[in-house]
Amino acid sequence: MKARTPLTMPLVVASLALVGVALLRLLVGTSSWGWPAGDHASSIVALRVDRLLIAAVAGVALAVSGVSLQALLRNPLAEPYLLGLSTGAAAGMIVFALFQRVAGPAADTTGASWFLTLGDQAGAWIGAALSMAVVFALGRRRGVLDPLGVLLVGVIVSTINGALVLLMSHLAGPGGVRDDVARWMMGSLSVSSGRSGWLVVASLTAVGWAWLLWRGRALDVATLTDDEAAALGVNVPRLRTEAFVIAAVLAGGAVTLAGPVAFVGLIAPHLARALTGAGHRGVLLVAGLLGAALLVAADVAGAAVKLGSEQLGHPIGVVPVGVWTALVGGVAFVVLLRPRLGRDLE
Amino acid sequence: MRPDSRPAPGCRGGGGWSTRCVIAFLLGVAASLASCDRSTGNGTASDADSLRIVSFVPATTRVLIDLGLDDALVGVAEHDVAAACIGSAEPLPVVGNYLDIDYERLLTLSPTHVVFPDTTHGVPERLRSLEAASEFELHVEPYPVTLSDVYGLVASAGSAFDRIDRANSLNLRMRQVLRRSTDQPGTDAPRSVLLVFAVDPVVASGPGSVNDELIHLAGGRNAVGDAAVSAVTLDREALIAAAPDVVVLLLPGARDAEAEKKVAWFDAMPLPAVASGRVVAITDPEVLLPSTNLPGVLETLAAVVSGAMAKDAQAGPVIRSTEGFAGREAGETLP
Incomplete structure (x- = not known):
């Protein structure tokens, strides 16, 4: 890893990237290029700002979650998707949707119909939380969170969640819930649970981000062995618990806003490290900004392609952000990882 | 209002693929443009001058076309097979789907009516608020599951868009064809x-x-x-x-x-x-x-x-x- 470098330039670069794509998002819509004009201009500006804010918050949450997971597991491949949090949210959503369908009539007669007013996002939150709890519980050895154990349990939980999604999709049959899940799994900024949902996630993200920044020095020390870290006065098991809970909450929040978007939690931390070096405070700050910029950029791409397709006479819908992040993020990750793999092999 | 009522050039008339259909296929939208032999409802522009309808329900899009309201359609959902080949020089703008609405595009189409499916998700709050702010009427239609539902859909569309006589006639003709099929010697x-x-x-x-x-x-x-x-x-x-x-x-x-x-x-x-x-x-x-x-x-x-x-x-x-x-x-x- 790079030695620690001054933060000013990386912060300026990341901020400029975010401001740049944010401006682009305001100027590139799904109905026109440029600043909206006409009867509905103010409504359209509000719509674009809403999507911009949703994408930015989800991007920050995913990126900060990724930094946190990579630090606590000492594994550069760790991210919310890999640890089963995103697939847990998907499984929770489909189980909740099917349960609502089955329990609907009974709930009406027993006065429990309030339960049915909860959105599918409630299922996603519950699923992510349950997955986190399972990974957290099974990934401990003698009461201490084991990095390798957490990673392995995360992969297993992710696989089981995936199987659960497949089973529920199979039982649901074609159309309906199955289609909802298929679309939701692509990652979409339209799955947002509204402004109140955004506000909750934004608040949690701000608190989690600030907490991790405050613990940044401890995260640096935690990259040493547990004994070395303890010798330097850092309680690593406690730090891991804090970081893991924050990562899970942020990842769950991002999933409720944008669906299970892959790679942002992986790419943003790596880009940040390339700019700042290994210090976690710098990485956290820059990765958050870059995560936001990445997801906003993906939304710009979706809007631009939609608009372009219309102008070419072959209109299509907005390509979900998750598709862009997976496509671009996957390639970028290979480019980032390739030199490191070469070094490891030597 | 769309200026042209010619059949879409991307639609084939019983034979091979047109270049446009091939290009559309490569873009991943062939399913909606591939093979359209259907004629349009032959609606006149004067009938539908004051209507601007956005349909999120392909089944209703088909009904609207058969009621002669194809000229009133200004936007449709993704993968609307019925809308792919109606009489327009240009494909209709796409406004997303019922799970992922492109509100910006919807607003700029200035619809007078929006047809939306009645699903377990209900109608999105934002669509309701836009209905109030943008002065379009929201028609929430149950997705047809049975033939009876289809008759109901036709009647409902006829009533909503002042095409009651046409709707009754369409339902009558459907019943006649259905009866003719069932009357065949088995x-x-x-x-x-x-x-x-x-x-x-x-x-x-x-x-x-x-x-x-x-x-x-x-x-x-x-x-x-x-x-x-x-x-x-x-x-x-x-x-x-x-x-x-x-x-x-x-x-x-x-x-x-x-x-x-x-x-x-x-x-x-x-x-x-x-x-x-x-x-x-x-x-x-x-x-x-x-x-x-x-x-x-x-x-x-x-x-x-x-x-x-x-x-x-x-x-x-x-x-x-x-x-x-x-x-x-x-x-x-x-x-």
Whole structure:
């Protein structure tokens, strides 16, 4: 890893990237290029700002979650998707949707119909939380969170969640819930649970981000062995618990806003490290900004392609952000990882 | 209002692919542009001058076209097979789908009416608030599941858009065609029919679906019997046990080669349908649309079930169009 470098330039670069794509998002819509004009201009500006804010918050949450997971597991491949949090949210959503369908009539007669007013996002939150709890519980050895154990349990939980999604999709049959899940799994900024949902996630993200920044020095020390870290006065098991809970909450929040978007939690931390070096405070700050910029950029791409397709006479819908992040993020990750793999092999 | 009412150049008239359809296919939207033989409702611009309708429900889009309101349609959902080939020089703008609404595009179309499906998700709060702010009327329509629902959809659209007489006439014609199909002389015992959506494993239409109704109206009985779900998955053993006399694959928008490959999958199966050459595929893009196209689908199905239309060396196993509903023949206007 790079030695620690001054933060000013990386912060300026990341901020400029975010401001740049944010401006682009305001100027590139799904109905026109440029600043909206006409009867509905103010409504359209509000719509674009809403999507911009949703994408930015989800991007920050995913990126900060990724930094946190990579630090606590000492594994550069760790991210919310890999640890089963995103697939847990998907499984929770489909189980909740099917349960609502089955329990609907009974709930009406027993006065429990309030339960049915909860959105599918409630299922996603519950699923992510349950997955986190399972990974957290099974990934401990003698009461201490084991990095390798957490990673392995995360992969297993992710696989089981995936199987659960497949089973529920199979039982649901074609159309309906199955289609909802298929679309939701692509990652979409339209799955947002509204402004109140955004506000909750934004608040949690701000608190989690600030907490991790405050613990940044401890995260640096935690990259040493547990004994070395303890010798330097850092309680690593406690730090891991804090970081893991924050990562899970942020990842769950991002999933409720944008669906299970892959790679942002992986790419943003790596880009940040390339700019700042290994210090976690710098990485956290820059990765958050870059995560936001990445997801906003993906939304710009979706809007631009939609608009372009219309102008070419072959209109299509907005390509979900998750598709862009997976496509671009996957390639970028290979480019980032390739030199490191070469070094490891030597 | 769209200026041109010519049939879309991307639609083929019973023959090969146009360049536009090929390009559209490469872009991943071929399913909605691939094979459109249908005529439009021949609505006049003056009828629909004051209406600007955005439809999120393909089944309703089909009804609106048949009610002569194709000129009033200004936006549709993604993958709206009915809208793909209506009489317009340009494809209609896409406003997303009921799960992922492109609100910005919707607003800029300045609709007077928005047709939205009644799903378990309900109507999004934002759409409701835009309804109030933008002064469009929101029509929430239940997605049709039975033939009765389709009649209801036609009547509802006729009432909402002041086309009551046309709607009644359309419903009457549909009933006539349905009756004509059921009045055809049948075989001694109803043939067992399997309507298939996918192969390997086979996913077939079960009870409680509009397709199940069509099987009975076509003079057959559903080969999956009284399965508990409306889409039944059959492994090879279950398929052989079902022993269908007729297998009809419903593959909307599929290319001939793809459809033929799926038909050929059944050749290795010891089924009565294979022995009698009654395994066919229908690739009409609207074959799974529960709307006013159903009489055409039923007529085709009845012909297959009765043996009037079967796999043979000349015709092949692929039926590309279910056009046959008198009310929608080219150039004919509804009374």
